[in-house]
Amino acid sequence: MNAxxxxxxxxxxxxxxxxxxxxxxxxxxxxxxTQPSPKRPLMSPLTPTPQPQ
Structure with missing residues (x-):
């Protein structure tokens, strides 16, 4: 076998x-x-934070 x-x-x-x-x-x-990490949930960036009216 050659090089x-x-x-x-x-x-x-x-x-x-x-x-x-x-x-x-x-x-x-x-x-x-698939499992969301406890530190950073997957849904947090998608769902807007509820603003107090």
Missing amino acids: AAKRVYSQAQARERGKKKEKKTHHSTLPNQ
Whole structure:
């Protein structure tokens, strides 16, 4: 196996590894995004603060 082929092969392996990692991290971040954090609720910027009349 020559150096060029080896390089291409290792790049392909790294890309596959990256895909697997991306999938894993994507799965782990999904629940964090769906659950609103106690510090900053998701609805606060959307709902206007009630102004005293």
